[in-house]
Amino acid sequence: MSGQATAAGAEADRRVAFAQLMDRDLDRTYRLAGIILGNGPDAEDAAHDAVVQAWRAFGGLRDTTRFEAWFQRILVNVCRDRLRKRRRSPVTELTLAASHSVSDRFKDVDDRLALDRAFEQLSPDQAITVVLRFHVDLSLDDVATRMGVPVGTVKSRLHAALAKLERGLTGAEVID
Amino acid sequence: MRPDQERLVRSWLESRDPGDAPAQLRAAVADVPFAERGPRFPALAGPPIRLPWLHISLRPVLLVLLVIAAVVAALSAGYLVLRPPFPPRGLLAYIAPIAATGSTGISLSAADGSEARQLSPTQANLYDHSPRWSRDGRTLLFARTTGLDAFGSCGGVGSVVLYDVATGTEHVVATGLRPMNDIEWSPGEDRAAYVYPPPGCGTEVELGVVDLRTGAVTTTIVVPQPSEISPTSPTGVLWHVQWVGEVASAVPDATVTDNGRDFTTTADLPSHDGHASIRYAWTTPERVPTLKAINRATGTSIELGPGGVPAWSPDDTAIAYIQPGGSAGPKAVEFMRDHLVIATDGTWQTRVVADVLVMDGSPADVIPALSWTPDGAAVYWIDGSGVHVIDVATGRSADLANLPNACADLQWQPIPR
Incomplete structure (x- = not known):
């Protein structure tokens, strides 16, 4: 078999392998992006962008058993970039209320709105740290790996983020 | 934060859950690995310009324009004949996955995809990497690791291998070594030096020098304690070989300093003869890298700006x-239009050779690292969309579409004059 034919067959296998991995992880990906970004349309865009970036970098992944962590890191970076752009070009977010389900578990609407406002005040890195720690329930070490920073940095970001969220809940002014 | 507040935060995060991926996203994602590669410059791939007002009376004008164009084309062709071939001649050596085994091996190919052959054996649990051409382009030096452990390349057995391109035969010069991160010829090409460990292992650092005629190996522990884990890279600080004259040393790829709030990563890239160095640095969280040219003899330096x-x-x-640019326009929102820049040693005057489309993202992560072809006529790099080559004199570009997207560590064969 010529070298080119061998390469073509390997390329086809690679495409199929990637498609299978993404099909398995897409729901989790979309949901994580939605929680970080706060609305479905942004989550769709971010998830698609992350998939495109992951496909282009897939050849560099030597151990596909680490795909989930590897891809989650790409998704975190995409979401972080989107949050940064959103911070530079603030747009009144009218979609947050629409994204909440009808069967809202919050009895105190004020608490929910307070958290909405306080979360918007977090830096992108702080917001993502909170989501990875308290929703994905990653250990501090795993959060550090996903975000490419030391555990100490994760702790300091978490401390600052939780302090802001707590001030938001208690009604104190959230100062960035 | 009190436990009841933590429960509130968790419940609030759950309330932001948008549910499973919608069908249109699932369909779009399924298409990603099978979609055709987009045009290299999507902003320029618009519909053809139509001229509905063109009519017969303009034909003489058109004929004159065509004649002028033909003359210009003929003059240009004559000029191009005198230029070096583009892309440059020579085989390309690169590493790429071997589908049959899941290993990574070295392959050879011409720039147009012809003369393709897999140099490494199709064998499980084998990793060939770091191909390095001899100056006459006849021999490839590379590192081999066998007996890889389940978690990557920290374990295993290292070997130093020479491959004769003409006969297609390999010679294992030395084996039973520690797995390597990098290997380089000595200037006299009678020895090779390698560095252990591979990425992410965080162990002591060892430099090995191999006599390529006898296979004798001399090893030195460079850093006895576990090498520093970089806070900005999950693979840790990598070490590579540097020959100064006929003396080999192991040098870290970069140093990371903590200023209490952010991390600054700095790498020094010396010229081949050591007379100058380019300092490349970036600081989290912005990670826009900057360059500084340093005269090693006088210590004077000049800032070159972001790159x-x-x-x-x-x-x-x-x-x-590659110098960061700006947006690539509304038709290519996922790209940045950066610039390939050449800076001349000494004056450090810069000139833009060509525009380059680079995927948008954190600059230090996505701005590609460049290599020169051995004849100095072109530079090339690999990114997510493949291998790209640009003639530094004319700005003419080529995408090497016949090389696999997953290739890495691409080395251009020297063609002696």
């Missing part, structure tokens, strides 16, 4: 790097 990892030309008269 990606640079590369010295083979004759040390210039460096090439």
Whole structure:
């Protein structure tokens, strides 16, 4: 078999392998992006962008058993970039209320709105740290790996983020 | 934060859950690995310009324009004949996955995809990497690791291998070594030096020098304690070989300093003859890298501004790097239109050779690192969309579409004159 034919067959296998991995992880990906970004349309865009970036970098992944962590890191970076752009070009977010389900578990609407406002005040890195720690329930070490920073940095970001969220809940002014 | 507040935060995060991926996203994602590669410059791939007002009376004008165009084309062709071939001649050696085994091996190919052959054996649990051409382009030196452990390349057995391109035969010069991160010829090409460990292992650092005629190996522990884990890279600080004259040493790829709030990563890239160095640095969280040229003899330096990892030309008269630009326009929102820049050693005057489309993202992560072809006529790099080559004199570009997207560590064969 010529070298080119061998390469073509390997390329086809690679495409199929990637498609299978993404099909398995897409729901989790979309949901994580939605929680970080706060609305479905942004989550769709971010998830698609992350998939495109992951496909282009897939050849560099030597151990596909680490795909989930590897891809989650790409998704975190995409979401972080989107949050940064959103911070530079603030747009009144009218979609947050629409994204909440009808069967809202919050009895105190004020608490929910307070958290909405306080979360918007977090830096992108702080917001993502909170989501990875308290929703994905990653250990501090795993959060550090996903975000490419030391555990100490994760702790300091978490401390600052939780302090802001707590001030938001208690009604104190959230100062960035 | 009190436990009841933590429960509130968790419940609030759950309330932001948008549910499973919608069908249109699932369909779009399923299409990603099978979609055709988009045009290299999507902003320019618009519909053809139509001229509905063109009519017969303009034919003489058109004929004159066509004649002028033909003359210009003929003159240009004559000029191009005198230019070096583009892309440059020579085989390309690169590493790529071997589908049959899941290993990574070395392959050879011409720039147009012809003369393709897999150099490494199709064998499980084998990792060939770091191909390095001899100056006459006849021999490839590379590192081999066998007996890889389940978690990557920290374990295993290292070997130093020479491959004769003409006969297609390999010679294992030395084996039973520790797995390597990098290997390089000595200037006299009678020895090779390698560095252990591979990425992410965080162990002591060892430099090995191999006599390529006898296979005798001399090893030195460079850093006895576990090498520093970089806070900005999950693979840790990598070490590579540097020959100064006929003396080999192990040098870290970069140093990371903590200023209490952020981390600054700094790498020094010396010229081949050591007379100057380019310092490449970036600081979290912004990670826009900057360059500084340093005269090693006088210690004077000059700031070159923002740029990606640079590369010295083979004759040390210039460096090439990608300079961050701006948006690539509404038709290419996922790209940035950056610039390939050549800076001349000494004056450090810069000139933009060509525009380059680079995927948008954190600059230090996505601005590609460049390499020069051995004849100094072109630079090339690999990104997510493949291998790209640009003639530094004319700005003419080529995408090497016949090389696999997953290739890495691409090395251009020297063609002696």
